[in-house]
Amino acid sequence: MQGRNETVELIERLARLVFNDGHSRGLKPAQWEALRYLSRANRFSRTPGALTAYLGSTKGTVSQTVMSLERAGLVEKAANPADRRSVHLDLTPAGVALLETDGLTRVAQAVDGLPEAVRGGLEAGLRTVLARRLAASGGRAFGICGDCRHFERDAGGRGHHFCRLLHQPLGGEDAAQICYEQEAA
Amino acid sequence: MQGRNETVELIERLARLVFNDGHSRGLKPAQWEALRYLSRANRFSRTPGALTAYLGSTKGTVSQTVMSLERAGLVEKAANPADRRSVHLDLTPAGVALLETDGLTRVAQAVDGLPEAVRGGLEAGLRTVLARRLAASGGRAFGICGDCRHFERDAGGRGHHFCRLLHQPLGGEDAAQICYEQEAA
DNA sequence: CTCATTTAGTATCGTTACGATACCATATGG
DNA sequence: CCATATGGTATCGTAACGATACTAAATGAG
Structure with a gap:
């Protein structure tokens, strides 16, 4: 191959x-x-x-x-x-x-300035390789907080979210950042 | 972006x-x-x-x-x-x-085992980024000898090639390896 | 409560990487 | 002939890194 x-x-x-x-x-x-x-x-x-x-x-x-x-x-x-x-x-x-x-x-x-089709293919490939590489060694994904299965949107009103794993309130800023504990929803 | x-x-x-x-x-x-x-x-x-x-x-x-x-x-x-x-x-x-x-x-x-479409897209993207990155800093491509514009195929008979830049005969082994001087044809 | 275990982080050691600079030997081109 | 360029090595100081040993705080089982 x-x-x-x-x-x-x-x-x-x-x-x-x-x-x-x-x-x-x-x-x-x-x-x-x-x-x-x-x-x-x-x-x-x-x-x-x-x-x-x-x-x-x-x-x-x-x-x-x-x-x-x-x-x-x-x-x-x-x-x-x-x-x-x-x-x-x-x-x-x-x-x-x-x-x-x-x-x-x-x-x-x-x-920067890469043709969009090329950039998209590159990004998809990188994501897949990274995910597979991490899975092979027990590594964590460090994905976006808001994309996590422990994330509860608007739990305390608009823009006031909640983490069901850490039992902590989350602001909009938190939700957009990456997290050690993140697991895909 | x-x-x-x-x-x-x-x-x-x-x-x-x-x-x-x-x-x-x-x-x-x-x-x-x-x-x-x-x-x-x-x-x-x-x-x-x-x-x-x-x-x-x-x-x-x-x-x-x-x-x-x-x-x-x-x-x-x-x-x-x-x-x-x-x-x-x-x-x-x-x-x-x-x-x-x-x-x-x-x-x-x-x-290994990546779906062929993903692998192809990844490779194309990597090639493009690498080429652009190298161009930006005067880096060399280190491409395959046989793909070079100085490469003359079968110049001395079947499988006996020639490098017009270095004025050296090249075997089939040489032609398949990467070269410091390589420039795309 | 007590004590073993786990967890979060630091301290230290020896090797390597790395940029920077100085240096040496050989080539090259007036 | 000599200035300059080129290919490579030597040395210095800082940081990285794995390995190991260590400290302190949390946790959990009895």
Whole structure:
């Protein structure tokens, strides 16, 4: 099956280029990825543990990366009163600002302006491969909160949703972000 | 344009997972990628310089990676009589054997068995993004030798081809491998 | 309640990656 | 002949990474 090998090689090569592109403006690839994750994750998912699962890495490594971002003033830690073992992470204004200047990576430029048919086929393929790859190793999907089977829309009035798993109220902002616990509806 | 951001995020996340999968059997991601490249590159392209271009890395880093593979007995260096500055790289039998056991990475498994329509769309999208990304930074395509505009088929009889750029005869093996100098016909 | 177990995270070690810079040897082209 | 370009190595400092050991807090069984 030559097609399969070709596709895998393309993925591997593109992965390497994407990774190397991450060495910009003084940050490292893992640091950029952590910032991007924290900007997209809902409040239940902004922890070292969830970040570890998202990156497919190990907690020791992630702890180190988070510390470097904290030293750089891009991320802040806060205690979680409900569970004093866990740490809540938030981007600082400086972190948000830095991320906003990151909009046009070279890969994003390459994807931008792609014919819609090609982009759609690419996205569908990527989604499927990612889902299969994650299923094979017990990885989590980190899908959108609002698409989750535990999500109860407008449970407390218009725009006031509810998570049946965590028993927590959810705002519109939360519902649009990705979540560690998300399972497709 | 939400679609574009979605696609870029999928690429970034898959890139990270592919990268992390490279930490297997004592080798590092960069070392696996170097081995794979050397198994696919034709004899003109098995040099540190070409590997540097393929990986989108820097020559210092690649020099280090190649040295580690040489110490591990997976790669051999040979002098190039035509240009004594340059170094020719070859996989050792141990390197070839190791690479053969690498066939089923977790991403390859995820791609395997993909519905043909999805796989085709994915591959087309990846090719386009890769080509655009490379064009944006002067990167080379590293396409198949036989698809090159400098390739002259059967110039010296059946199966004896010729490279008009390097003025070198090419066998069938060469023609099927990837090349640093390749430019689409 | 107590104590074993689990969970969230940190600390430390050794190796590698990586960019940056400096450097060396060989080629190339006035 | 000599300036410059090219292919590669050496070295430095930072970060990544897996591995292992560790701390503290939560949990759960008796």
